[in-house]
Amino acid sequence: MDFFNFSIYKILSKDQSILDQARIRLLYYGFLLVFVALGALFLSVYLQGLPLLSATSGILMVCVAGLFKYLTYKPQWLQISHILLALGTLVNLSTVFVVMQDVNIIVIQIIILVVVFSFYMLGVNWGMFYSLLNLLPVLLFLVMVYDHNYYISFKPERVDEATIIIGVFANFILIIFIQSHFYTAFLKNIKELKDTSEEQAALNIKFEKAIEKAEKSSQVQSEFLSTMSHEIRTPLNAVIGMTNLLMMNSPRQDQGENLEILKFSANNLLAIVNDVLDFNKIESGKIVFEKIKFNLVDLLHNICGGQMIKAEEKGLLFKLDIDSALRRKVIFGDPTRLTQIIFNLTSNAIKFTAVGSVAVRVTCIEDRHNTITVNFSVKDTGIGIKKENLESIFEPFTQESITTTRQYGGTGLGLAIVKRLLELQGLQMHVHSVVNEGSEFSFNMEFPVSTEAVTAPAQKQQIAAEAAAAEADALSSLRVLIAEDNPVNVMLMKKLFSKWKIVPTIAENGERAVEIMQYGNFDIILMDLQMPVMNGFDATIEIRKMPDPAKANIPIIALTASALFDIKDQVTSAGMNDYVAKPFKPDDLMEKIQNLVGAKTV
Numbered sequence: 001m002d003f004f005n006f007s008i009y010k011i012l013s014k015d016q017s018i019l020d021q022a023r024i025r026l027l028y029y030g031f032l033l034v035f036v037a038l039g040a041l042f043l044s045v046y047l048q049g050l051p052l053l054s055a056t057s058g059i060l061m062v063c064v065a066g067l068f069k070y071l072t073y074k075p076q077w078l079q080i081s082h083i084l085l086a087l088g089t090l091v092n093l094s095t096v097f098v099v100m101q102d103v104n105i106i107v108i109q110i111i112i113l114v115v116v117f118s119f120y121m122l123g124v125n126w127g128m129f130y131s132l133l134n135l136l137p138v139l140l141f142l143v144m145v146y147d148h149n150y151y152i153s154f155k156p157e158r159v160d161e162a163t164i165i166i167g168v169f170a171n172f173i174l175i176i177f178i179q180s181h182f183y184t185a186f187l188k189n190i191k192e193l194k195d196t197s198e199e200q201a202a203l204n205i206k207f208e209k210a211i212e213k214a215e216k217s218s219q220v221q222s223e224f225l226s227t228m229s230h231e232i233r234t235p236l237n238a239v240i241g242m243t244n245l246l247m248m249n250s251p252r253q254d255q256g257e258n259l260e261i262l263k264f265s266a267n268n269l270l271a272i273v274n275d276v277l278d279f280n281k282i283e284s285g286k287i288v289f290e291k292i293k294f295n296l297v298d299l300l301h302n303i304c305g306g307q308m309i310k311a312e313e314k315g316l317l318f319k320l321d322i323d324s325a326l327r328r329k330v331i332f333g334d335p336t337r338l339t340q341i342i343f344n345l346t347s348n349a350i351k352f353t354a355v356g357s358v359a360v361r362v363t364c365i366e367d368r369h370n371t372i373t374v375n376f377s378v379k380d381t382g383i384g385i386k387k388e389n390l391e392s393i394f395e396p397f398t399q400e401s402i403t404t405t406r407q408y409g410g411t412g413l414g415l416a417i418v419k420r421l422l423e424l425q426g427l428q429m430h431v432h433s434v435v436n437e438g439s440e441f442s443f444n445m446e447f448p449v450s451t452e453a454v455t456a457p458a459q460k461q462q463i464a465a466e467a468a469a470a471e472a473d474a475l476s477s478l479r480v481l482i483a484e485d486n487p488v489n490v491m492l493m494k495k496l497f498s499k500w501k502i503v504p505t506i507a508e509n510g511e512r513a514v515e516i517m518q519y520g521n522f523d524i525i526l527m528d529l530q531m532p533v534m535n536g537f538d539a540t541i542e543i544r545k546m547p548d549p550a551k552a553n554i555p556i557i558a559l560t561a562s563a564l565f566d567i568k569d570q571v572t573s574a575g576m577n578d579y580v581a582k583p584f585k586p587d588d589l590m591e592k593i594q595n596l597v598g599a600k601t602v
């Protein structure tokens with residue numbers, strides 16, 4: 001039954017473009033039109049007893065019927081157009097040279113049909129080809145006739161005037177049909193393009209608004225995080241600081257144990273706050289990797305020293321195996337970020353291992369004179385990770401299962417941070433894990449190598465000891481001004497400095513600090529950033545404008561509870577020399593103070 005289904009809707013579909021649909025329609029209705037015209041011609045010439053024309057029109061009718069059937073079976077308009085144009089060319093050739101042996105209006109109509117049809121259906125190149133192909137026989141015939149060279153024994157069949165008039169008329173109808181059909185399709189196409197571009201423009205506006213909104217909300221989010229971090233870090237600073245101070249005052253054993261727990265929990269909370277902040281910083285692309293000189297072996301010892309104690313407390317064996325080829329190398333890189341990666345991996349390894357060992361292996365896998373490639377591997381004999389979770393554990397806030405959260409705690413941010421830190425440097429993390437047997441996390445990192453040799457440990461110790469002694473002497477006479485509004489922090493600072501036999505001067509806000517600086521002489525200022533009346537940035541700007549160069553150039557260290565984003569840039573551009581993020585370790589603060597005043601006093 002389907003064989004006799006000639007409906008055009010069977011072959012039109014929404015996937016076709018407007019022009020392709022027009023091409024299929026043109027073929028479909030064109031075939032019907034031509035079939036009727038050929039039928040009339042066939043009847044007319046048959047009745048006039050013209051055998052050649054009857055045969056030609058008959059054959060053409062069959063061809064048209066066949067192609068029509070093919071079109072309704074499969075809308076292969078490209079193939080069908082080529083076949084039709086080839087047929088048209090043959091008809092043209094035989095009309096000029098055999099059937100009519102003349103270039104008359106019918107021939108010109110056939111050529112126009114071929115030209116119009118070929119360009120519309122097949123485009124410029126094929127249009128040119130078929131047009132020229134059909135002009136050639138006409139030209140050739142005209143030249144031959146002109147030279148009296150043309151002769152064949154066959155006499156052209158003469159059709160009556162009525163047939164010629166109807167034929168000419170039918171051809172014109174066909175030309176008009178093709179033109180009107182395509183003109184409509186082009187118009188429709190242009191309108192659609194216009195509509196699409198208007199829709200596109202409307203969509204673009206929507207997108208821009210959405211992006212603006214997203215950017216705003218991400219800004220609000222980071223501002224919120226910054227504020228929260230400040231709010232959380234300030235009391236945490238007091239808790240950790242006070243705990244440190246209490247522990248320095250030789251407490252009773254039971255008090256000492258309680259203080260240890262207090263310190264551990266506060267540090268844990270701090271680690272979580274830091275993780276959230278860090279992840280936020282990485283996600284917003286505000287992270288810049290440093291390229292500073294360091295010794296990989298020293299760094300690894302520093303990281304693993306603390307981890308080793310943690311592992312041993314759990315009864316685990318902690319192995320650190322460093323390739324001897326790395327011992328004497330000074331390399332360039334970002335030690336802070338590398339520490340963060342190794343620290344996270346080893347912390348996880350210790351956390352998720354109940355019995356057995358944690359092994360950190362660092363191997364130099366390639367040494368090309370001025371660059372080395374190092375493989376870092378952290379392997380444990382812990383609970384392992386299921387194969388299907390090997391990817392998801394790197395997603396932020398994702399842990400392997402609910403049981404993990406309940407049993408081990410954590411935020412699920414550690415590995416997300418590690419992965420992003422590696423990815424930002426174009427590196428990849430590899431994980432191999434078997435449930436109940438253990439896991440191995442590894443990655444390769446490239447470092448440029450410095451030509452400088454490593455100082456021998458003994459020599460280093462002596463230098464450090466000499467410097468420490470000299471600095472300790474110089475420190476007690478240090479004149480410190482602290483601008484800080486929070487009374488708990490003020491108390492904490494006073495107690496802290498008393499350990500170094502320093503009595504700092506306190507200014508309760510930025511304005512007071514500027515006033516005190518006008519009549520007092522100091523060696524260094526510790527400047528809180530968020531203060532009432534005048535903040536730390538403005539106070540620094542005022543101090544840097546003072547006429548006395550000794551005052552204007554005084555070293556200033558910013559104290560900030562928000563370790564977010566471009567704080568370093570902000571601090572530097574306000575004219576401060578350095579910053580410490582609260583809560584800080586006393587030694588870190590002292591190191592920074594010594595760095596800044598050391599050159600002056602020691």
Ligand code: ADP
Nearest residue numbers: 348349352384393399400410411412413414415
């Ligand atoms: P957290 O340690 O805070 O849970 P991470 O992002 O560091 O977050 O780790 C995500 C999850 O990956 C962990 O909760 C744990 O399920 C799994 N995981 C990470 N390291 C190990 C390991 N060494 N052994 C087993 N599971 C691990």
